[in-house]
Amino acid sequence: MVSSSSLERPPSVDKFLSSAAASHLVERYGRKSVTQALRAMLDSLRKTYQADKTSLPSMEGLIEELEQRLTEQAVFSLRRILNLSGTVLHTNLGRALLPREVLNTVVDVASSATNLEYDLISGKRGDRDTHIESLICDLTGAEAATVVNNNAAAVLLVLNTLAYGKEVPVSRGELVEIGGSFRIPEIMSRSGCILVEVGATNRTHLKDYRLAITNNTTLLMKVHTSNYEIRGYTNEVPPSEVATLAHDNNLYFINDLGSGSLIDLSRYGLPDEPTISSAIDEGADVVTFSGDKLLGGPQVGIIVGKKELIKEIKANPMKRALRVDKMTIAALFEILKLYEDPDRLAQHLPTLRYLTRTLDELDDLANELIMPLTKTLENFAEVSITSVESQIGSGSLPLERLQSKAICIITRSDSTLRTLAAAFRALPLPVIGRIHDGTLLFDLRTMEDTAEFIDQLSHLDMTVSPP
Numbered sequence: 001m002v003s004s005s006s007l008e009r010p011p012s013v014d015k016f017l018s019s020a021a022a023s024h025l026v027e028r029y030g031r032k033s034v035t036q037a038l039r040a041m042l043d044s045l046r047k048t049y050q051a052d053k054t055s056l057p058s059m060e061g062l063i064e065e066l067e068q069r070l071t072e073q074a075v076f077s078l079r080r081i082l083n084l085s086g087t088v089l090h091t092n093l094g095r096a097l098l099p100r101e102v103l104n105t106v107v108d109v110a111s112s113a114t115n116l117e118y119d120l121i122s123g124k125r126g127d128r129d130t131h132i133e134s135l136i137c138d139l140t141g142a143e144a145a146t147v148v149n150n151n152a153a154a155v156l157l158v159l160n161t162l163a164y165g166k167e168v169p170v171s172r173g174e175l176v177e178i179g180g181s182f183r184i185p186e187i188m189s190r191s192g193c194i195l196v197e198v199g200a201t202n203r204t205h206l207k208d209y210r211l212a213i214t215n216n217t218t219l220l221m222k223v224h225t226s227n228y229e230i231r232g233y234t235n236e237v238p239p240s241e242v243a244t245l246a247h248d249n250n251l252y253f254i255n256d257l258g259s260g261s262l263i264d265l266s267r268y269g270l271p272d273e274p275t276i277s278s279a280i281d282e283g284a285d286v287v288t289f290s291g292d293k294l295l296g297g298p299q300v301g302i303i304v305g306k307k308e309l310i311k312e313i314k315a316n317p318m319k320r321a322l323r324v325d326k327m328t329i330a331a332l333f334e335i336l337k338l339y340e341d342p343d344r345l346a347q348h349l350p351t352l353r354y355l356t357r358t359l360d361e362l363d364d365l366a367n368e369l370i371m372p373l374t375k376t377l378e379n380f381a382e383v384s385i386t387s388v389e390s391q392i393g394s395g396s397l398p399l400e401r402l403q404s405k406a407i408c409i410i411t412r413s414d415s416t417l418r419t420l421a422a423a424f425r426a427l428p429l430p431v432i433g434r435i436h437d438g439t440l441l442f443d444l445r446t447m448e449d450t451a452e453f454i455d456q457l458s459h460l461d462m463t464v465s466p467p
């Protein structure tokens with residue numbers, strides 16, 4: 001019998017565990033999890049009890065709370081959310097989305113033995129890059145390619161292979177920081193290279209590179225200024241000129257494009273991002289770029305370039321530590337295949353589909369949502385449709401904005417706005433908007449399924465407290 005009257009004092013762990021009611025929890029979640037959750041629950045209970053001796057729940061209430069804690073622990077904390085933040089490639093929200101249609105291949109290779117590193121013809125050891133290398137080379141015009149965990153790893157591996165213990169001249173205008181932990185100076189020293197800063201923040205000339213070349217230089221490097229732009233009195237040396245200078249001095253030229261694009265985005269009416277093939281045409285011996293930025297694929301770093309350099313890079317023992325797994329290779333293959341048909345790419349690749357949405361489409365989405373939202377929020381807020389600017393994100397085209405449409409929510413006070421934003425984050429499919437100028441905005445550029453959004457509005461709970 002579980003008592004429904006209030007307890008007189010917090011029970012001990014042992015007493016609680018030996019109760020009949022606890023035993024079904026132990027059976028379901030295991031003794032270890034139950035004991036841990038119980039300790040945490042009783043700890044906080046004792047604290048409230050010390051502060052207020054009258055506040056103890058019933059045994060029944062305790063069991064219920066314990067069960068709730070255990071179910072919460074059992075759900076995977078990494079989950080689907082709805083990104084309406086206005087940033088299409090949001091690093092904290094997982095960047096590019098893979099289309100479901102590519103996932104069959106991923107599931108197949110994940111759940112079966114594969115020829116990942118096995119040559120079916122010779123019956124001997126193979127190379128995991130062979131499954132994607134020729135596709136990457138076809139799409140970029142590169143001689144050879146290899147793939148690692150992300151672009152930060154790509155830069156690290158390239159520098160460590162080609163310039164370990166050597167000086168690497170980089171323009172002061174290109175000492176990029178990407179999201180805190182990736183900074184060119186730090187990556188340079190962790191790669192075992194000596195950064196030689198050349199030029200000034202706003203202006204770097206070819207002679208600055210020339211004067212920086214010593215007997216201890218093996219390569220010149222350019223880094224795409226992905227997330228900022230230097231404006232005003234500026235000068236940047238074009239990659240082709242740095243390449244010529246490098247080659248005249250028997251040095252390599254490497255170009256970290258960051259995002260880059262496999263195709264000319266202007267064909268979709270989007271702002272220009274340098275393409276990988278143009279970077280190669282401009283004389284780069286090695287180019288590095290991300291798989292989950294504009295490319296729209298899985299998280300990888302792609303290294304393309306001269307055959308003998310890629311061979312050297314692959315022979316670096318660090319490659320083993322940075323390599324990608326078979327599921328990633330499968331996803332990358334399927335995404336790259338989509339690029340063979342650029343006319344239908346925007347239809348299949350979520351990133352490109354979002355980036356190319358028209359204002360009419362965005363208006364239609366907004367109109368589907370305005371009524372249900374107005375009704376749900378009638379006691380808290382005013383809801384309207386507004387024009388906003390989305391950004392591409394993840395350091396792609398940092399200054400370019402895409403005209404977009406958003407649901408704009410205005411409340412009486414800032415605290416109500418924060419409560420509302422928290423309530424949307426607490427929905428079964430958490431909705432992430434952005435707060436701007438005293439309004440909560442849901443940018444519709446990345447809205448996928450309006451029915452799913454509307455269906456869960458009945459769960460909106462304005463009693464959740466904001467952090």
Ligand SMILES: *Cc1c(COP(=O)(O)O)cnc(C)c1O
Nearest residue numbers: 150151152226257258259290395
């Ligand atoms: C994004 C970026 C990186 C890091 O790439 P990740 O794929 O996030 O590791 C490195 N260099 C540049 C120029 C970038 O834009």
